[in-house]
Structure formats: C-alpha cells, structure tokens
Amino acid sequence: MPLCKLLIAAFLVVSSQWAAASYRIGVTIARVDDNFMTYVRSGLEEAARKDGVQVQFEDAQGDVVRQINQVQGFLSQKVDAVIVLPVDTAATANMTRAAVEAKVPLVYVNRHPDERVLPKGVTTVASNDIEAGQLQMRYLADRMGGKGTIALIMGDLAQNSTHDRSEGVKQVLKEYPGITIVEQQSAEWQRNKGMDLTSNWLLAGRSFDAIVANNDEMAIGAAMALQQAG
Numbered sequence: 001m002p003l004c005k006l007l008i009a010a011f012l013v014v015s016s017q018w019a020a021a022s023y024r025i026g027v028t029i030a031r032v033d034d035n036f037m038t039y040v041r042s043g044l045e046e047a048a049r050k051d052g053v054q055v056q057f058e059d060a061q062g063d064v065v066r067q068i069n070q071v072q073g074f075l076s077q078k079v080d081a082v083i084v085l086p087v088d089t090a091a092t093a094n095m096t097r098a099a100v101e102a103k104v105p106l107v108y109v110n111r112h113p114d115e116r117v118l119p120k121g122v123t124t125v126a127s128n129d130i131e132a133g134q135l136q137m138r139y140l141a142d143r144m145g146g147k148g149t150i151a152l153i154m155g156d157l158a159q160n161s162t163h164d165r166s167e168g169v170k171q172v173l174k175e176y177p178g179i180t181i182v183e184q185q186s187a188e189w190q191r192n193k194g195m196d197l198t199s200n201w202l203l204a205g206r207s208f209d210a211i212v213a214n215n216d217e218m219a220i221g222a223a224m225a226l227q228q229a230g
Contacts, residue, residue, distance in 0.1 A: 026074030027083040032059040081105040133168020147178030148209035155214040194221025
C-alpha cells in the first residue's frame, strides 16, 4: 500500500467517525523545501482527493515552536485529525499531549517520535531506520569487497532517524573489520549541504573509497560534488 494511502488508513483506524466526506485534516510539514516531503505532500493531496478529504497544509520551516503552534491552530479549528512530519523528534510530546486532550487523532509521518510508546489515538507511519541503515551498508560492503574506507553523511543530529540509520550502518560494519569510517559529519538532510560537505572534504585532501548518506538528498549532493571534482 502506498505511503499516503497508509496515512489516510492510519487516520481512519484511530478515528471513531467514518463519514469521510466531512473529514478535515491539518498537516504540518517540517519544511516544504525538502524534496521527500514534497513527494509526501503530493501523495497526500492525491489520496485526499480520492477519499473526499479536505487537507490544510502548513510549513513549519524547520522551526519547532512554529510547528507546535500550527498543531495548536489545527486543534482550535476543530479539525478531524492532524498529520505531523516532525521538525524534531525530541519535541513531539507537547503536540501528542495537546491532540490527546482535544481527542483528535494524530499521525506522525516519516520520523518516529522519541516516545516509542504512543497513547491511544496517536500513531506513526515510518520506516525502520536501523534496518534501512543495515540494508544500505550491506549493499555497499558487498560492492567494496569487504574492505576500504567510507565517509558517513548524517542527517539532523537532533533526530532519532539520524541516530538509527547511522547505527544500522555501524552494526553492519562490525561484520566487516576491513571497512572503516574516516569521515563523519551532518548535512542536515539537505542536498546542497551534502554537496558542500563533500566538496570541503575533497578540497581538504580527505581520502575515502565510498560515501554513505542517511538519505537520498544528501547522497545526490555528494554525487554532484564528486562529479564536479572529476
């Protein structure tokens, strides 16, 4: 089932009403200039049209306080549900509490809140980040023949997705003593920062055989820097 259909399905599961045509959902996105989140928004819009659901989108612009205020605004408008693509997974408790108190279903997307056990009426649609890191590193280790050096480009250090994906990579590396991490730094999930970081490493004369990134955008940025460097 596509991600955005899962979101609508998750909303229906935690909701006690079923008249889909009357649903109004408030969606706050961590930052709309993130390509992946743009894809999620497009998918949500398509799923909402098919299911007759009204959706209001807000851009948190990477600001935790702004996102909390947006959730409060949705609740004040008495929406039927709230979807949050969180700015900071360590700052979701207030949003969870507010939604539970208002008895409004809440769905977190893409990034799981730091609270691993969520109350009734609150759920998460997200990937297993540790497994994602493991799959990524196993593929790369095989391509490298089990030996060499890598640079690790991480996402936002405040988010558990970054920790878990990096942890998955490092767990696999324990099985490959011939592969070592020689560079490790954050590019905050962004393509341009992934490109700048990789360019800086190359200009500084850093040497590595491969790059592992916590998301596609940073990997694309790294590839652009490598291509530019020849």
